Amino acid sequence: MTIETASAAPPKESDFVQRQAVTLYDQHPLTLASGRTIGPVTVTFQTYGDLSPNRDNAIFVCHALTGDAHVAGRHHPDDRKSGWWDAFVGPGKALDTNRYFVICANVLGGCQGTTGPTSINPETGVPWGPDFPFITVSDIVTVHKALVDHLGIERLLAAIGGSLGGMQVLEWAARYPDSLASAIVLAAGAKLNAQGIAFNAVGRRAIYADPAFKSGHYYGDGEAPRFGLALARMIAHITYLSEQSIELKFGRKLQHSDELTYDLAKETEFQIESYLHYQGKQFVERFDANSYLLVTRAMDYFDLIESRGSIASALGKTDARFLVVAYTTDWLFPTQQSREIVRSLMETGRDVSFAELDSPYGHDAFLIDSELPMLDRLVTPFLETTYRSKVEGRRSNSS
């Protein structure tokens, strides 16, 4: 018999996750892929679990386009929501913080604490805004790697990420081949296809066309390009869902009435419209338009094949084990894109596992709680095997 009152005890301070920040590139600025330099760079990150004495149990989570470092848990007892991957990261969960030390950092150019367009430009004393340098996935990974170095971790047990996060994982394996024991790539590709560029382009156009955007100089007067940013999010959100899931969830259901109103001014007559408006509205509360432009463009620019000749030459140098996961109804990164990565890895003799998971939820499936047990069943044994073969194996080899 368990003592029920124990679980009703008020949470302790230690139950909450802390936002951490570190300043890097304060001595020597970072040279970006564009050739421009930036420094210092503040990196906001969160960690979960404990780093082992051998510093061999660290997992880096690369967040997607509009994610942030707050991957799991709550900062404060009053927080309404937990981190964005709370069902996947924590004690006893897939990224088991009883065993692993999990790190997640906001990306360079982001707007959740890491240096980005909303940060103060030290040369002008005002926010960078549109003058923030152009960034690439490679630049994002450079900064993440610098954080990992700063934390004294020579080699990660794994880097894991979905979508733009998956691109970061691929880039990491290409750029720092010895720094990963494994790489987990979810719902991603070696490059964004033309349709993906097209959707990013119309989203950015919505921001550019908003008169409040003012060529990116909108921080001063407090009026952000809310319409444009919300619309960009609404468009993008459609691409994160599958036709099947929208149909199941909303279909042609009306929002407020059983009867059509025949009123053109009614913008949210169908539930799907109301849902998209809600998504847009929520998004502008937490995201910055200049950041959105930067990070979507970084995604457009990512091309492992163009930058390194081929996927095989990009990933041929690492001995990391790979787990590549696609979702059946993901049309932003169709399974074909994952297969291309897997084929190249196999051709260069890499250790790679591949799964196409059956989910109705489209691209966002890797973020949806109900779909995570399926992913957990792949990731948990993959990490265990990685730890046994790459960490314990290494230790016993070197002993």
Next chain:
Amino acid sequence: MTIETASAAPPKESDFVQRQAVTLYDQHPLTLASGRTIGPVTVTFQTYGDLSPNRDNAIFVCHALTGDAHVAGRHHPDDRKSGWWDAFVGPGKALDTNRYFVICANVLGGCQGTTGPTSINPETGVPWGPDFPFITVSDIVTVHKALVDHLGIERLLAAIGGSLGGMQVLEWAARYPDSLASAIVLAAGAKLNAQGIAFNAVGRRAIYADPAFKSGHYYGDGEAPRFGLALARMIAHITYLSEQSIELKFGRKLQHSDELTYDLAKETEFQIESYLHYQGKQFVERFDANSYLLVTRAMDYFDLIESRGSIASALGKTDARFLVVAYTTDWLFPTQQSREIVRSLMETGRDVSFAELDSPYGHDAFLIDSELPMLDRLVTPFLETTYRSKVEGRRSNSS
């Protein structure tokens, strides 16, 4: 041996197609699905070929969202472009104007001559603008049917249309079951799915958010919501293409250079971006934003199942022969939607042919010249059989 000079002779006046217009509902106004009335209604249309003495060879072409009555030919020797289905309609073509009398009319609420928001509201003396009544696919078909009556045609050999045009054909068969010998439905469905509503909604949002839109009152000062309308078109255009066709045509090719510029201000760096901007720009030259809002909403509202209980009960009264065509890569109206219509028609014992055509061109395949021979091979014999069985057959039965 042919006399080559004959084909080099200058075109005669009769080689050019004439825009025609008729005023309907001038005695009694039209009561719309919304309950509002409108009248008179001017209908702009074009005809090709000659109506047979028995008036039994007429084919009505229902145009899609942004089409118009100018389905084939040129109005003037200096016209740069022929009508939108020129490769499909004409002497010896699929809709063979040596044999058939082809009619196409601009839709109610449109902006190419038929009464719509840009027309003068007789009660105010100024353009209707946003006060134009809400219209539905049913209203559009009512007006088309009134035009056909006006032309003295009791029964059409066929109504044919793709996308919103296909919806009109379905509605026509449901609403006027005795008026069609056949119905040809291309790349359409019995209703728009939630994803389709979502894309229309974000397109409309782009227009609403354009400050030049001024709640639709923008005709006076000559500045139209060009940004918003262009963006709406850019978004929609992505849905008309397939991932495969965009990838083949554009991929990640750059527009002006071999090198990435790392310049966020460069909105058309990739060819696909430049292409979409071009499409947007072209579109605003020929289309009106208030019309776009109206006609996309008519498309959202269309639901043969909701309006008539089921597809079977909607289409069970007509004895028209059906030809239903879907395209493999059409993701706006996936083949599943055509199958649903076909299944219902079969269950009610209708005469229906179905084909899923293999094309890389997505939803727009029915408009693309290279894909038309494939459609021609279905439509030509279908029309011949229809004529033999439904027209000649009828005549010999009644004689």
